[in-house]
Amino acid sequence: MIEEIRKIIAEHGRLSVDVAGLAPNADLYHAGMTSHASVNVMLALEDHFDIEFPDRMLKRSVFESISAIESALNELRAEQPVS
Protein backbone atom coordinates (compact mmCIF):
# COMPACT_ATOMS: atom_id res chain seq x y z
CA MET A 1 0.00 0.00 0.00
CA ILE A 2 2.89 2.37 0.80
CA GLU A 3 4.10 2.29 -2.79
CA GLU A 4 0.61 2.99 -4.13
CA ILE A 5 0.37 5.98 -1.79
CA ARG A 6 3.80 7.20 -2.91
CA LYS A 7 2.72 7.01 -6.55
CA ILE A 8 -0.44 9.02 -5.89
CA ILE A 9 1.48 11.65 -3.92
CA ALA A 10 4.04 11.88 -6.72
CA GLU A 11 1.26 12.47 -9.26
CA HIS A 12 -0.93 14.84 -7.25
CA GLY A 13 1.03 16.20 -4.28
CA ARG A 14 3.12 18.77 -6.16
CA LEU A 15 6.01 18.18 -3.78
CA SER A 16 9.27 20.04 -4.11
CA VAL A 17 11.24 16.85 -3.39
CA ASP A 18 11.34 13.31 -4.82
CA VAL A 19 8.64 11.25 -3.10
CA ALA A 20 10.71 8.09 -3.52
CA GLY A 21 13.26 9.49 -1.10
CA LEU A 22 10.78 10.43 1.60
CA ALA A 23 10.59 8.41 4.81
CA PRO A 24 7.09 7.10 5.59
CA ASN A 25 6.80 9.49 8.52
CA ALA A 26 8.28 12.53 6.75
CA ASP A 27 6.07 15.63 6.86
CA LEU A 28 4.51 16.08 3.42
CA TYR A 29 3.63 19.72 4.10
CA HIS A 30 7.28 20.43 4.90
CA ALA A 31 8.11 18.67 1.64
CA GLY A 32 6.05 21.25 -0.26
CA MET A 33 2.53 19.86 -0.38
CA THR A 34 -0.01 22.69 -0.23
CA SER A 35 -3.49 22.44 1.25
CA HIS A 36 -4.95 22.49 -2.23
CA ALA A 37 -2.63 19.73 -3.41
CA SER A 38 -3.73 17.66 -0.42
CA VAL A 39 -7.29 17.86 -1.79
CA ASN A 40 -6.09 16.36 -5.06
CA VAL A 41 -4.22 13.65 -3.16
CA MET A 42 -7.37 12.89 -1.16
CA LEU A 43 -9.56 12.61 -4.26
CA ALA A 44 -7.00 10.43 -6.05
CA LEU A 45 -6.76 8.16 -3.00
CA GLU A 46 -10.55 7.83 -2.98
CA ASP A 47 -10.52 6.88 -6.67
CA HIS A 48 -7.69 4.40 -6.33
CA PHE A 49 -8.79 2.65 -3.14
CA ASP A 50 -12.55 2.98 -3.71
CA ILE A 51 -13.17 4.66 -0.37
CA GLU A 52 -14.46 8.04 0.76
CA PHE A 53 -12.87 10.26 3.38
CA PRO A 54 -15.63 11.40 5.75
CA ASP A 55 -15.70 15.01 7.01
CA ARG A 56 -14.21 14.00 10.35
CA MET A 57 -10.99 12.95 8.58
CA LEU A 58 -10.56 16.11 6.54
CA LYS A 59 -7.83 17.50 8.74
CA ARG A 60 -4.16 18.21 8.35
CA SER A 61 -2.83 15.31 10.41
CA VAL A 62 -4.56 12.68 8.21
CA PHE A 63 -2.53 13.76 5.17
CA GLU A 64 0.70 14.90 6.81
CA SER A 65 2.75 11.79 6.02
CA ILE A 66 2.69 8.58 4.03
CA SER A 67 2.28 6.64 7.28
CA ALA A 68 -0.62 8.82 8.41
CA ILE A 69 -2.37 8.28 5.07
CA GLU A 70 -1.79 4.54 5.31
CA SER A 71 -3.33 4.49 8.80
CA ALA A 72 -6.35 6.46 7.60
CA LEU A 73 -6.84 4.15 4.62
CA ASN A 74 -6.63 1.06 6.83
CA GLU A 75 -9.23 2.60 9.13
CA LEU A 76 -11.53 3.46 6.23
CA ARG A 77 -11.14 0.07 4.58
CA ALA A 78 -12.21 -1.57 7.84
CA GLU A 79 -15.23 0.74 8.02
CA GLN A 80 -16.05 0.72 4.31
CA PRO A 81 -15.27 -2.79 3.01
CA VAL A 82 -15.17 -2.95 -0.76
CA SER A 83 -18.19 -4.85 -2.05
Place this chain on the structure above:
Amino acid sequence: MAPRVGIDLVSVESVRESIDKHGDRYLNRIYNENELSDCHTPQGIVAERLAARFAAKEATLKVLRPVDEAIPWRTIEVVRHGAGWVEVELSGRAAALAAEAGLSDFALSISHEAGYASAIVIAELDLRNRRSDPIEKT
Protein backbone atom coordinates in the same frame (compact mmCIF):
# COMPACT_ATOMS: atom_id res chain seq x y z
CA MET B 1 -10.15 43.67 20.97
CA ALA B 2 -7.37 42.63 18.63
CA PRO B 3 -7.28 41.66 14.96
CA ARG B 4 -6.35 38.19 13.79
CA VAL B 5 -5.17 37.83 10.18
CA GLY B 6 -4.94 34.94 7.73
CA ILE B 7 -3.54 34.94 4.19
CA ASP B 8 -3.26 32.29 1.49
CA LEU B 9 -2.02 31.89 -2.07
CA VAL B 10 -3.30 29.24 -4.50
CA SER B 11 -2.00 28.19 -7.91
CA VAL B 12 -4.71 28.58 -10.53
CA GLU B 13 -3.13 25.73 -12.51
CA SER B 14 -3.57 23.44 -9.51
CA VAL B 15 -7.28 24.25 -9.44
CA ARG B 16 -7.55 23.73 -13.19
CA GLU B 17 -5.89 20.34 -12.76
CA SER B 18 -8.38 19.43 -10.02
CA ILE B 19 -11.31 20.27 -12.27
CA ASP B 20 -9.84 18.29 -15.17
CA LYS B 21 -9.01 15.21 -13.09
CA HIS B 22 -11.85 15.12 -10.56
CA GLY B 23 -14.63 17.26 -12.04
CA ASP B 24 -17.81 17.55 -9.99
CA ARG B 25 -16.38 15.48 -7.13
CA TYR B 26 -13.80 18.21 -6.58
CA LEU B 27 -16.22 21.08 -7.10
CA ASN B 28 -18.99 19.76 -4.87
CA ARG B 29 -16.62 18.70 -2.10
CA ILE B 30 -15.04 22.11 -1.71
CA TYR B 31 -17.45 24.79 -2.89
CA ASN B 32 -21.06 25.69 -2.11
CA GLU B 33 -23.69 26.04 -4.81
CA ASN B 34 -23.61 29.83 -4.67
CA GLU B 35 -19.82 29.86 -4.91
CA LEU B 36 -19.96 27.65 -7.99
CA SER B 37 -22.63 29.87 -9.48
CA ASP B 38 -20.45 32.95 -8.89
CA CYS B 39 -17.57 31.23 -10.70
CA HIS B 40 -19.57 30.32 -13.78
CA THR B 41 -19.66 32.41 -16.95
CA PRO B 42 -21.24 31.61 -20.32
CA GLN B 43 -17.79 30.29 -21.32
CA GLY B 44 -17.69 27.87 -18.40
CA ILE B 45 -16.23 27.77 -14.91
CA VAL B 46 -13.45 30.24 -14.15
CA ALA B 47 -10.56 28.54 -12.38
CA GLU B 48 -9.13 31.88 -11.17
CA ARG B 49 -12.32 32.60 -9.23
CA LEU B 50 -12.36 29.13 -7.70
CA ALA B 51 -8.70 29.49 -6.71
CA ALA B 52 -9.50 32.79 -4.98
CA ARG B 53 -12.30 31.12 -3.06
CA PHE B 54 -10.10 28.23 -2.01
CA ALA B 55 -7.50 30.76 -0.83
CA ALA B 56 -10.27 32.50 1.15
CA LYS B 57 -11.23 29.24 2.86
CA GLU B 58 -7.61 28.54 3.79
CA ALA B 59 -7.04 32.12 4.97
CA THR B 60 -10.13 31.78 7.16
CA LEU B 61 -8.78 28.53 8.62
CA LYS B 62 -5.60 30.42 9.53
CA VAL B 63 -7.76 32.88 11.46
CA LEU B 64 -9.78 30.12 13.12
CA ARG B 65 -6.66 28.11 14.06
CA PRO B 66 -8.29 24.71 14.53
CA VAL B 67 -6.12 22.32 16.53
CA ASP B 68 -6.07 19.21 14.35
CA GLU B 69 -9.81 19.43 13.93
CA ALA B 70 -11.75 18.74 10.73
CA ILE B 71 -13.44 21.86 9.39
CA PRO B 72 -15.32 21.02 6.17
CA TRP B 73 -14.49 23.47 3.39
CA ARG B 74 -18.15 24.08 2.63
CA THR B 75 -18.70 25.50 6.13
CA ILE B 76 -16.59 28.49 5.01
CA GLU B 77 -18.41 30.25 2.19
CA VAL B 78 -17.40 33.21 0.07
CA VAL B 79 -20.45 35.34 -0.64
CA ARG B 80 -20.29 37.78 -3.53
CA HIS B 81 -22.40 40.89 -3.38
CA GLY B 82 -23.95 42.53 -6.41
CA ALA B 83 -21.51 45.42 -6.54
CA GLY B 84 -18.59 43.01 -6.60
CA TRP B 85 -17.16 42.84 -3.08
CA VAL B 86 -17.01 39.59 -1.17
CA GLU B 87 -17.61 38.48 2.40
CA VAL B 88 -16.99 35.25 4.24
CA GLU B 89 -19.85 33.46 5.97
CA LEU B 90 -19.34 30.62 8.41
CA SER B 91 -21.66 27.77 9.27
CA GLY B 92 -21.50 24.50 11.15
CA ARG B 93 -18.23 23.70 12.88
CA ALA B 94 -16.44 26.74 11.44
CA ALA B 95 -19.03 29.08 12.97
CA ALA B 96 -18.90 27.21 16.28
CA LEU B 97 -15.12 27.41 16.38
CA ALA B 98 -15.24 31.16 15.72
CA ALA B 99 -17.70 31.63 18.58
CA GLU B 100 -15.63 29.48 20.93
CA ALA B 101 -12.54 31.53 20.16
CA GLY B 102 -14.29 34.92 20.44
CA LEU B 103 -13.81 35.75 16.76
CA SER B 104 -16.26 38.01 14.93
CA ASP B 105 -16.54 40.63 12.19
CA PHE B 106 -14.74 38.61 9.53
CA ALA B 107 -13.57 40.69 6.57
CA LEU B 108 -12.29 39.23 3.30
CA SER B 109 -10.49 40.46 0.21
CA ILE B 110 -9.51 38.29 -2.76
CA SER B 111 -7.45 38.85 -5.89
CA HIS B 112 -5.91 36.92 -8.78
CA GLU B 113 -3.10 37.67 -11.20
CA ALA B 114 -0.47 35.83 -13.23
CA GLY B 115 -1.50 32.30 -12.38
CA TYR B 116 -2.10 32.78 -8.68
CA ALA B 117 -5.05 33.78 -6.53
CA SER B 118 -4.76 35.19 -3.05
CA ALA B 119 -7.03 35.99 -0.16
CA ILE B 120 -6.69 37.81 3.12
CA VAL B 121 -9.09 37.49 6.03
CA ILE B 122 -9.20 39.66 9.13
CA ALA B 123 -11.39 39.06 12.17
CA GLU B 124 -11.81 40.73 15.52
CA LEU B 125 -10.66 38.67 18.47
CA ASP B 126 -12.37 39.49 21.75
CA LEU B 127 -11.29 37.16 24.51
CA ARG B 128 -14.17 38.41 26.70
CA ASN B 129 -16.66 37.01 24.17
CA ARG B 130 -15.20 33.57 23.62
CA ARG B 131 -17.34 30.65 24.76
CA SER B 132 -14.33 28.48 25.54
CA ASP B 133 -10.75 28.00 24.46
CA PRO B 134 -10.11 24.54 22.98
CA ILE B 135 -6.38 25.05 23.37
CA GLU B 136 -6.74 25.47 27.10
CA LYS B 137 -8.94 22.42 27.56
CA THR B 138 -7.31 19.52 29.35
